[in-house]
Amino acid sequence: xxxxxxxxxxxxxxxxxxxxxxxxxxxxxxxxxxxxxxxxxxxxxxxxxxxxxxxxxxxxxxxxxxxxxxxxxxxxxxxxxxxxxxxxxxxxxxxxxxxxxxxxxxxxxxxxxxxxxxxxxxxxxxxxxxxxxxxxxxxxxxxxxxxxxxxxxxxxxxxxxxxxxxxxxxxxxxxxxxxxxxxxxxxxxxxxxxxxxx
Amino acid sequence: xxxxxxxxxxxxxxxxxxxxxxxxxxxxxxxxxxxxxxxxxxxxxxxxxxxxxxxxxxxxxxxxxxxxxxxxxxxxxxxxxxxxxxxxxxxxxxxxxxxxxxxxxxxxxxxxxxxxxxxxxxxxxxxxxxxxxxxxxxxxxxxxxxxxxxxxxxxxxxxxxxxxxxxxxxxx
Numbered sequence: 001x002x003x004x005x006x007x008x009x010x011x012x013x014x015x016x017x018x019x020x021x022x023x024x025x026x027x028x029x030x031x032x033x034x035x036x037x038x039x040x041x042x043x044x045x046x047x048x049x050x051x052x053x054x055x056x057x058x059x060x061x062x063x064x065x066x067x068x069x070x071x072x073x074x075x076x077x078x079x080x081x082x083x084x085x086x087x088x089x090x091x092x093x094x095x096x097x098x099x100x101x102x103x104x105x106x107x108x109x110x111x112x113x114x115x116x117x118x119x120x121x122x123x124x125x126x127x128x129x130x131x132x133x134x135x136x137x138x139x140x141x142x143x144x145x146x147x148x149x150x151x152x153x154x155x156x157x158x159x160x161x162x163x164x165x166x167x168x169x170x171x172x173x174x175x176x177x178x179x180x181x182x183x184x185x186x187x188x189x190x191x192x193x194x195x196x197x198x
Numbered sequence: 199x200x201x202x203x204x205x206x207x208x209x210x211x212x213x214x215x216x217x218x219x220x221x222x223x224x225x226x227x228x229x230x231x232x233x234x235x236x237x238x239x240x241x242x243x244x245x246x247x248x249x250x251x252x253x254x255x256x257x258x259x260x261x262x263x264x265x266x267x268x269x270x271x272x273x274x275x276x277x278x279x280x281x282x283x284x285x286x287x288x289x290x291x292x293x294x295x296x297x298x299x300x301x302x303x304x305x306x307x308x309x310x311x312x313x314x315x316x317x318x319x320x321x322x323x324x325x326x327x328x329x330x331x332x333x334x335x336x337x338x339x340x341x342x343x344x345x346x347x348x349x350x351x352x353x354x355x356x357x358x359x360x361x362x363x364x365x366x367x368x369x370x
Contacts, residue, residue, distance in 0.1 A: 003225025020236035028244035028324070035251035043254060051250040058289055059246060066239065068206045074231040075213040078222060109205045111287075113238060116326035123331060132335070133342045140316040141346065145205060146288060154292040155299065155308070155366050162364030163309050166353035170346045178342035186334050 069113040076114075077121060098175040101131035105138030105171065115139045123187035134175030141167040237329055245321045249286030256283060258294055262301035265311075273307035274351040281314025281347060285321040299366040305358055308366060310351030317343050 006012050040048050108115050119136050142164060151160035217224070261280050265273045284291050295312055303311075318340070327336050357364070 003223045004228065006225070006229050016232060016236045019233070020240045024324075024329075025240050025244065028241045028248065032244045032248035032251070035248050035255070039251040039254055047254050048251075051254050052247070054253075055247050055250040058250075058287070059243070065203060065206060066242070068203070068210050070231055070234050070238070072206065072210050072213060074227045074234065075210070075217055077230050078227045079213065079217060079220075109209055112322045112326045113234070116322075116330050117234070120330040123335065129338060133339055136339065137317065137343050137346060141313055141350070143316075146316070150288045150292050151312075154296055155312075158364045159305065159308070159366045162305065162354060162357065163312065163350070166309060166357065167313060167346075167350050170349055173349070174342045174346055177345075178338055181338060181341055183338045183341065184334055185338055187331055 065111060066113060069111055070117075072114050074117075076118060095172065095176075097128060097131050098134040098172045101127075101135040101175065102138035102142070102171040105135040105140075106142040107144055108139055109145050115143075120187070128179070129185050130175035130179040133178035134171045137174045138171035141170060238325060242325055245285070245325055249290060249321055253284070253286055253290045253294070256280075256294065258297045259301060262298045262303055265298055265301075265303035265307035267302070267304045269304070269307070271306075271352075271355060273304055274310045274348060274355070277303075277307040277310035277351065278314040278347045281311045281316075282318050282320070284315050285319060285324075287319075287321070291315045291319070304355075305365050306351045306355035309354040310347050313350040314347035317346055 036048060036051075039051060105115070108118060115136065119132060122135065123132055147160050147164060151163060155163075216222075217227070261276070264276045265280075269276070284294060291312070295308055298311065299308060323336060327339075354364070
């Protein structure tokens, strides 16, 4: 099993550990602790306990999804013909490219882990910036899965339809704005490098 | 088990079948899985706990008062700003939206709130966007999408002038 050799690579394992518990992890940890103290001071220990209980419930529901979503993202990462995709939403793709990207964002299932992984893949393979923006804004505002799972049960079908319809033109609009903004864009590709020779 | 999870699960099944059919080498996929897992999950646990506390601290009732029909268009910026403040997943965001709806928030305000949350949710920026795409993408996206919640709210407001379609009916 030559292709699994990285599992025995000490450097790789240390890198994994430092990306898991690096600086930004401790930043999150500090923020959570500070907010917990504020909550304790303002609302009392019962509310803190309640918050923890809610978190635990959420976590039990969330972890299996995260595992499945990450598996999907990893499989897409190895399966996707990245060159062909960037041609579809490349720099010369016009408004059509934005519409395709927005449609892709609308139907991408799964939570942020799969959408953002796909977005990163698109970004590295050279998709146009307008298409990247249209994709992620469409995923956020029009995402079918969120509408079916959250909007409909919580807010009702009519509200869900209304929100969907008024948001329909907005991802393409955001994409058009992104194309005109004079901002530099450098997509990170460190972790995405498929092969890293020691 | 719900619809979302079933969709995810079947997608995984399809992808696995494709990969097996192609005789795909699973090494790189497993490697990427481990790297992404290490990058996301520990931070996610902390963010989840932090978000739970913030959800407790947000003065939901006080904000809901500012989102009513009397507030008119003014409710839109208030709702957009509130959406920014919810750094948590759909469970908490929609629970808050339901509280707003119960206390009489206008439809335009609810549309604005949910759109603003879905675009700017801070936990997603910290957990996924910055690690996977970097700060320059965040800057581009935030600038490009800034008008989206306002446009959605305004369109919903205009629709509301003609029809009551989409008004959330909640048992008070």
